[in-house]
Amino acid sequence: MRVIHAQPRIAPFPIHNKRVDRNPPPLLWPAERGEDVRYAVRLSQDSGFPECSTIAEEDFPWAMFNPHRELAFGVWYWQYGTSIGGGPYRWSDRYDFEITGSVRCMETLSATDVIAACPKTHPRLWVLPDDIGDLKGHIKQFTSRADQFLDAPLKDDTMPPDKGEDAYQVFKFHRWGSKALAGSMASAVQWLIPAYLLSGDECYAREAIRRGLHVANWDADGYTNPVISDFADGSCMRVMAGVYDSCFDLLTESQRACLRAAMVVRAERFFKEETNKIETLVFRSHFWQHLLIEFSEVAFALLHAYPDAAQWVRFVYELWIARFPLMGGADGGWANGNSYFGTNVETLLVLPSRIGELSGVDLFQNAWYKNSASFLLYTWPPHSRSDGFGDGTELKAHPTSNHLDFVEDMAVRFDDPYAAWYVQQWREEAEEDGDPLLIWHKLKDQEARPRPRSPKALPQGRCFADVGIVSLHTDLANTRRDLMVGMRSSPYGSLLHSHECQNGFNIFYGGEPLFRNSGYYTSAGDDHSKQWYRATRGHNSVLIDGKGQPRGAESYGVISRFLDGEYMAYALGDASHAYGDAGLRHFRRHLVLLRPDVLVIYDDLEADHDARWQWLVHGDREITADVCHQRLYTQTRVARGQVNILGSQKSHIDIDTVFDPPAVNWGGNKTFLGKNMAVFPDQWHVTVSPERACNIMRFLAVFQVRDREDDARFQDPVQRDGWICLGDWIIRGELNPGRGPALEIRHVDKDIALGVDVPLLAVGERRYRGSDATVLVEPSGVQRTTDSLPQAAR
Numbered sequence: 001m002r003v004i005h006a007q008p009r010i011a012p013f014p015i016h017n018k019r020v021d022r023n024p025p026p027l028l029w030p031a032e033r034g035e036d037v038r039y040a041v042r043l044s045q046d047s048g049f050p051e052c053s054t055i056a057e058e059d060f061p062w063a064m065f066n067p068h069r070e071l072a073f074g075v076w077y078w079q080y081g082t083s084i085g086g087g088p089y090r091w092s093d094r095y096d097f098e099i100t101g102s103v104r105c106m107e108t109l110s111a112t113d114v115i116a117a118c119p120k121t122h123p124r125l126w127v128l129p130d131d132i133g134d135l136k137g138h139i140k141q142f143t144s145r146a147d148q149f150l151d152a153p154l155k156d157d158t159m160p161p162d163k164g165e166d167a168y169q170v171f172k173f174h175r176w177g178s179k180a181l182a183g184s185m186a187s188a189v190q191w192l193i194p195a196y197l198l199s200g201d202e203c204y205a206r207e208a209i210r211r212g213l214h215v216a217n218w219d220a221d222g223y224t225n226p227v228i229s230d231f232a233d234g235s236c237m238r239v240m241a242g243v244y245d246s247c248f249d250l251l252t253e254s255q256r257a258c259l260r261a262a263m264v265v266r267a268e269r270f271f272k273e274e275t276n277k278i279e280t281l282v283f284r285s286h287f288w289q290h291l292l293i294e295f296s297e298v299a300f301a302l303l304h305a306y307p308d309a310a311q312w313v314r315f316v317y318e319l320w321i322a323r324f325p326l327m328g329g330a331d332g333g334w335a336n337g338n339s340y341f342g343t344n345v346e347t348l349l350v351l352p353s354r355i356g357e358l359s360g361v362d363l364f365q366n367a368w369y370k371n372s373a374s375f376l377l378y379t380w381p382p383h384s385r386s387d388g389f390g391d392g393t394e395l396k397a398h399p400t401s402n403h404l405d406f407v408e409d410m411a412v413r414f415d416d417p418y419a420a421w422y423v424q425q426w427r428e429e430a431e432e433d434g435d436p437l438l439i440w441h442k443l444k445d446q447e448a449r450p451r452p453r454s455p456k457a458l459p460q461g462r463c464f465a466d467v468g469i470v471s472l473h474t475d476l477a478n479t480r481r482d483l484m485v486g487m488r489s490s491p492y493g494s495l496l497h498s499h500e501c502q503n504g505f506n507i508f509y510g511g512e513p514l515f516r517n518s519g520y521y522t523s524a525g526d527d528h529s530k531q532w533y534r535a536t537r538g539h540n541s542v543l544i545d546g547k548g549q550p551r552g553a554e555s556y557g558v559i560s561r562f563l564d565g566e567y568m569a570y571a572l573g574d575a576s577h578a579y580g581d582a583g584l585r586h587f588r589r590h591l592v593l594l595r596p597d598v599l600v601i602y603d604d605l606e607a608d609h610d611a612r613w614q615w616l617v618h619g620d621r622e623i624t625a626d627v628c629h630q631r632l633y634t635q636t637r638v639a640r641g642q643v644n645i646l647g648s649q650k651s652h653i654d655i656d657t658v659f660d661p662p663a664v665n666w667g668g669n670k671t672f673l674g675k676n677m678a679v680f681p682d683q684w685h686v687t688v689s690p691e692r693a694c695n696i697m698r699f700l701a702v703f704q705v706r707d708r709e710d711d712a713r714f715q716d717p718v719q720r721d722g723w724i725c726l727g728d729w730i731i732r733g734e735l736n737p738g739r740g741p742a743l744e745i746r747h748v749d750k751d752i753a754l755g756v757d758v759p760l761l762a763v764g765e766r767r768y769r770g771s772d773a774t775v776l777v778e779p780s781g782v783q784r785t786t787d788s789l790p791q792a793a794r
Contacts, residue, residue: 002554002577003493003553003554003556004491004492004493004553004556004558004790004792004793005282005491005492005493005495005553005556005792006282006553007281007282007283007495007552007553008030008031008277008280008281008282009028009029009030009031009063009280009281010030011030012027012028012029012030012080012092012095013025013026013027013028013029014027014095014097015095015096015097016095016096017075017096017097017098018097018098018794019097019098019100019103020097020098020099020103021103021104021330021791022103022104022105022106023070023071023099023103023104023105023106023107024066024067024068024069024070024071024099024106024107025067025097026064026065026066026321026322026323027041027043027064027065027066027067027078027080028063028064028279028280028322029063029064029080029092030063030280031063031276031277031279031280032063032082032084032276034084034085035084035085036084036085036086037061037082037083037084037276038058038059038060038061038082038083038084039058039060039061039062039063039065039080039081039082039083040056040057040058040059040060040080040081040083040089041055041056041057041058041065041078041079041080041081042054042055042056042078042079042081043055043056043065043067043076043077043078044076044077044078045072045074045075045076045077046077047077047094047096049077049079055067058081058089059083061275061276062275062276062279062315062318062319063080063276063279063280064279064318064319064322064323065080065318065322066108066318066321066322068107068108068109068110068321069107070105070107071099072099073099073100073101074098074099075096075097075098076096076097076098076099077094077095077096078094078095078096078097079091079092079093079094079095080092104367106321106365106366108321108361108363109359109360109361111313111314111317111318112314113359114313114314114317114355114358114359114361115303115310115313115314117358117359117360118300118303118304118313118358118359119358120304122245122246122248122249122301123197123245123246123248124245124300124301124303124354124358125241125242125245125246125297125300125301125354126193126194126197126242126245126246126440127354127357127358127444128197129444135198135443135444136198138198138443139195139198139199141439142191142194142195142198142199142436142439143195143198143199143201143204145191145195145436146188146191146192146195146196146204146207149188149191149192149207149211150203150204150207151207152188154185154210154211154214155181156218157181157218157219157222157223157224158223159174159222159223160174160177162174165666168525168526169666169667172523172525172667173667174223174228174229175228175229175231176229176667176669177223178223178224178228178229178231178232179229179231179232179235181223181224181232182215182224182229182231182232182233182235182236182239183231183232183235185211185214185215185235185236185239186235186236186238186239187436188207188208188211189208189211189212189238189239189242189243190238190242190435190436190437191436192204192205192207192208192211193205193208193242193243193246193247194436194439194440196208196246196247197246202250205246205247205250206250208242208243208246208247209243209247209250209251209255211239211243212239212240212242212243212244212247212259213243213255213258213259215236215239215240215262216240216258216259216261216262216263217258217262218236220233220236220262220265220266220269224236226269226270226273230286230291231286231290233266233270233291234286234290234291234294234295235294236262236266237263237266237267237270237294237295237297237298238294238297240259240262240263240298241263241294241297241298241300241301241302242297242301243259244256244259244260244263244301244302245297245300245301260302260305260306263298263301263302264302264306264308266298267295267298267299267302267312268308270291270295271295271308271311271312271315274287275315278319279319279322279323282326282327282492282495282553283326283327283335283336283495283496284496285336285340285343285496285497288326288344288347289340289343289344289347290343290346290347292316292319292347292351293346293347293350293351295312295316296312296313296316296351296354298312299312299313299315299316300313300354300358316351317355320351320352320355320363321363324363324366324368325366325368327467327492328368328372328375328464328466328467329368329465329466329467329790329791329792330367330368330371330466330791331368331371331375331463331464331465331466331467332368332369332370332371332372332373332374332375332464333375333464333466333467333468333469334372334375334467335467335468335490335492335495335498336390336391336496336497336498337386337389337390337391337392337393337497337498338375338376338379338380338386338387338389338390338393338399338403339386339390339391339392339393339395339396339497340390340391340392340497341375341376341403341406342399342400342402342403342406343402345402345403345405345406345435345438346402346435346437346438348406349405349406349409349438349441350437350438350441352364353441364413369410369413369414370410370414372406372410373406373407373410373411373414373416373418373419373422374418374419374462375464376399376403376407376422377407377418377419377422377455377476378462378464378471378473378476379464379469379471379486380399380403381473381476381479381482381484381511382422382425382426382479383425383426383429383479383480383511384479384482384484384508384511384512385397385508385511385512385513386399387469387471387484387486387506387508388486388506388513388516388517389469389486389488389498389499389501389504389506389517390497390498390499391497391498391499391521391524391534392497392521394516394517394519394520394521395520395521395670395671397429398426398429398430399426399430400430401430401434401435401438402434402435402438403426403430404422404423404426404427404430405434405435405438405439405441405442407419407422407423408420408423408442408449409441409442409445411423411449411450412445412447412448412449412450415450416450417450417451417452417453418453418454418455418458419450420449420450420451420452420453421452421453421454421455423452424452454477455476455477456476456477458476459564460472460473460474460475460476460564460569460595461473461562461564461569461571461593462564463559463562463564463571465558465559465562465788465790465791466491466790466791466792467490467491467492468488468489468490468491468492468502468556468557468558468559468573468790469486469487469488469490469559470486470487470488470559470562470571470573470591471484471485471486472484472485472486472564472569472571472591472593473485474593474595474596474597475596479510479511480510480511480638481510481707482508482509482510482511483507483508483509483593483595483596483597483599483705484507484508484509485505485506485507485508485591485593485599486505486506486508487503487504487505487506487559487571487573487589487591488501488502488503488504488505488557488573489502489503489557489558489559489573489574489575489578489589490502490556490557490558491556491557491558491790491792491793492553492556493552493553493554493555493556493578494534494549494550494551494552494553494555495552495553497524499517499533499534499535499538499539500534500535500536500539500548500549500550500551500555500578501517501536501539501540501541501549502541502549502555502556502557502573502575502578502587503541503542503557503573503574503575503578503587503589504517504536504539504540504541505540505589505591505601506540507599507641507703507705509636509638509639509641509705509707510636510637510638510639510707511638512636512637512638512639513619513620513636514619514634514636514639514641514705515540515617515618515619515634515641515643515703516540516618516619516620517538517539517540517618518532518533518538518539518618518619518659518683518685519532519533519534519538519659519663519683520533520663520665520670520680521533521670522663522664522665522666522667522670522680523666523667526661526666527661528659528661528662528663528664531660531661532659532660532661532663533663534551535548536548536549536616537616538618539616539618540616540617540618541575541616542587542603542605542613542614542615542616543613543614543616544579544582544583544584544605544607544611544612544613544614545582545583545611545612546612546614547579547580547582548579549575549578549579549580550579550580554577554580555577555578555579555580556577556578557573557574557575557576557577557578558573558574558789558790558793559571559572559573559574559790560572560573560574560787560788560789561774561785561786561787561788562785563774563776563783563785565776565778565780565783566595566778566779566780567594567595567747567750567752567778568592568593568594568595568745568752568754568776568778569592569593569595570590570591570592570593570754570756570774570776571590571591572588572589572590572591572756572774572787573588573589573591574586574587574588574589574787575587575588575589576588582607583607583608583609583611584605584606584607584608584611585606585607585608586604586605586606587603587604587605587606588603588604588741589601589602589603589604590602590603590604590743590756592743592745592754594729594745597704597705597706598702598703598704598705598726598727598729599702599703599705600700600701600702600703600731600733600743600745601699601700601701601703602698602699602700602701602733602741602743602756603615603697603698603699603700603701604698604741605696605697605698605699606695606696606697607695607696608695609695610693610694610695611693611694611695611697612689612690612693613689613690613694613697614687614688614689615645615647615651615687615688615689615699615701616685616686616687616688617632617643617686617688618683618684618685618686619634619683619684619686620636620681620683620684621634621635621636621684622634622684623655623684623686624655625653625655625686627652627653629644630644630645630646630647630650630651630653631643631644631645632645632653632686634684635708636708637708638707638708639705639706639707639708640705640706640707640708640714641703641704641705641706642703642704642714643701643702643703643704644701644702644717645688645699645700645701646699646700646701646702646724646733646735647688647690647697647698647699647700647735648690648694648696648697648698648699648735648736648737649690649691649692649694649697650690650691651688651689651690651691652688652689652690652691653686653687653688654686654687654689655684655685655686655687656684656685657682657683657684657685658685659683662679663679663680664678664679664680665677665678665679665680694737695737696737697737698733698734698735698736698737698741700724700731700733700735702717702724702726702731704726715727728747728748728749729745729746729747729748730745730746730748731743731744731745732744732745740757741757742755742756742757742758743755743756743757743758744756744758744761746763750779751763751764751777751778751779752777752778752779753775753776753777754774754775754776754777755768755770755774755775756770756774757770757771757772757773757774758770758771758775759771761775761777763777768782768784770784772786772787773785773786774786
């Protein structure tokens with residue numbers, strides 16, 4: 001398969017009689033470029049599309065369609081038509097899909113009904129509950145912040161002089177300045193509005209109006225235009241929409257007209273730019289982080305007052321239903337990584353809540369929401385650094401208040417005691433000041449919180465296959481004693497804030513990184529970010545002939561097998577499609593956690609030529625090598641680690657601390673674990689290179705991890721009859737390139753064994769067939785798995 005999540009969409013969905021996982025499914029197709037493109041759709045269980053039994057719609061400007069109503073079981077046929085410049089519709093091929101009785105029903109109101117249900121009165125965005133008695137006690141929380149903005153001088157939108165050493169830096173400094181200018185105005189208004197609504201004191205509304213009119217007079221094509229900063233453009237829409245909606249009764253008609261006109265300029269431009277494009281993209285970070293909700297605020301604020309606002313509301317609503325959750329699936333993962341997850345929380349929580357308040361539609365019924373808190377629980381446990389996959393994960397010591405507000409909402413919404421425990425554990429370390437919109441959202445929902453429950457009884461490993469992330473633990477409930485191992489091999493490839501790190505792994509103990517990806521998020525597009533931090537060379541993965549994985553959706557991986565038992569946890573990452581034209585045939589990484597303190601990684605590599613392989617591992621602390629014994633050592637404040645590396649042939653081990661390009665905080669706006677620094681700390685980089693080029697290479701790495709308080713020596717692996725003996729475990733990974741790959745691990749005293757692609761696994765008196773499969777045998781039972789694809793690729 002060339003690509004799983006194409007960016008942009010290159011094929012219609014659903015097709016080929018696919019069994020869909022929700023009823024009704026959205027119908028999606030590639031966009032047609034051109035002026036005045038319009039679409040039509042017809043959907044029926046009769047392939048001839050008779051008018052009497054066909055769902056049909058035409059003359060809409062986006063490449064998506066939601067049937068909204070539950071479809072009958074069986075096969076359905078559909079087509080889309082395209083019209084350009086008012087011409088006749090050209091119909092696509094006929095496609096089909098199947099609805100079965102096992103899929104979840106997600107019936108929704110039509111957009112027309114949603115619009116009709118929206119009130120004609122204001123406010124609509126910052127909606128007060130019928131009984132505000134419980135909120136009165138929180139007035140001070142908003143007014144104390146709002147007071148600082150009263151009568152403060154306002155900045156104009158004049159473009160400042162250029163700053164920076166090259167064109168990219170000049171561009172970024174202007175972007176950051178524009179974002180800060182409009183963002184500070186939006187932040188002020190976000191505190192002023194609830195202060196006014198709760199207290200009734202018009203001084204806060206008058207200040208918000210002053211700021212809204214000030215922004216309305218800024219040049220929409222000037223310093224705050226979306227080319228310089230879409231953050232600024234979105235903040236301007238938010239300021240004006242909030243003021244117009246929440247202070248509507250205090251505005252004069254001329255003030256309303258001024259705000260309407262300024263909002264329309266920005267919103268019309270946004271709508272024209274995004275329709276017939278955004279719905280075909282896997283994701284675009286800023287759009288889903290903030291632009292969609294900011295545009296929606298204009299749309300809802302102007303509904304019933306400006307003719308095109310109804311079309312804008314319809315676009316927001318249809319887009320959400322057709323595309324959400326975008327960066328994940330039913331298992332709750334987020335492909336952009338857990339750090340950037342926090343930037344999407346307003347959109348994830350407030351936008352569907354507002355639609356529900358205004359129309360009665362429950363958009364939280366999507367299965368992703370119910371499992372999303374688990375993604376943070378496993379990949380960013382309390383008092384631990386995050387799993388390291390994605391931009392910014394190395395910079396933060398703890399989640400933001402946005403992360404915790406989201407998890408707390410999920411705890412209440414789904415009565416999830418583990419989510420409640422997560423929030424309880426992290427709250428004391430989170431940021432003091434939260435997002436006023438999220439505080440408001442939370443205060444309006446006064447339902448009882450579930451009693452927190454430790455995740456001690458939960459499975460200690462979790463696979464989020466839809467996004468390609470595995471998280472394994474030895475003590476999820478107690479980070480101080482937890483050995484945490486993460487691996488990423490993502491169907492989404494390396495888009496946006498994710499990295500070129502298919503089959504990359506990271507290891508943590510006691511919440512601190514022992515071996516993890518390297519580099520720093522200096523900027524989204526500077527040389528260090530592109531050539532090291534996001535690149536494969538900065539990750540615990542593999543290079544072929546010095547080449548890493550190209551950037552893009554085509555460079556994807558999958559977690560094709562996963563098993564989690566009491567004594568062992570196993571995952572298989574397949575990055576065979578991740579290396580573009582480098583000549584890689586396959587790269588299958590088998591990762592086995594032997595609880596409580598051993599990790600085995602078995603790599604099966606093959607190229608279509610004799611290749612120079614490089615096996616990479618990095619760490620924040622010094623790594624030393626015993627080259628003679630092919631062994632590495634490292635330690636942190638809380639842990640010690642030893643790695644024994646075996647392979648199909650002897651390898652050279654090189655260690656350095658050089659970033660090329662260097663990691664320089666040239667913008668001065670990045671902090672590392674709360675500290676600002678001009679140059680980021682050194683890290684250690686290990687390259688293991690076989691002595692000779694070869695087309696097939698196998699690596700077997702055995703990691704041992706000890707608590708620093710445990711002064712027991714590491715076990716020295718002993719090779720005997722093709723097996724590696726390590727304490728209570730014996731391990732055999734097939735390293736002979738003339739034989740097929742296989743991995744077998746056994747416990748010396750107990751009937752515990754793992755067989756990977758072992759034709760016959762013998763445990764005691766029993767035999768288990770395991771060709772092209774993984775079999776895990778433990779006293780509690782037998783688990784077996786074979787290669788599988790994530791839902792999106794089936």
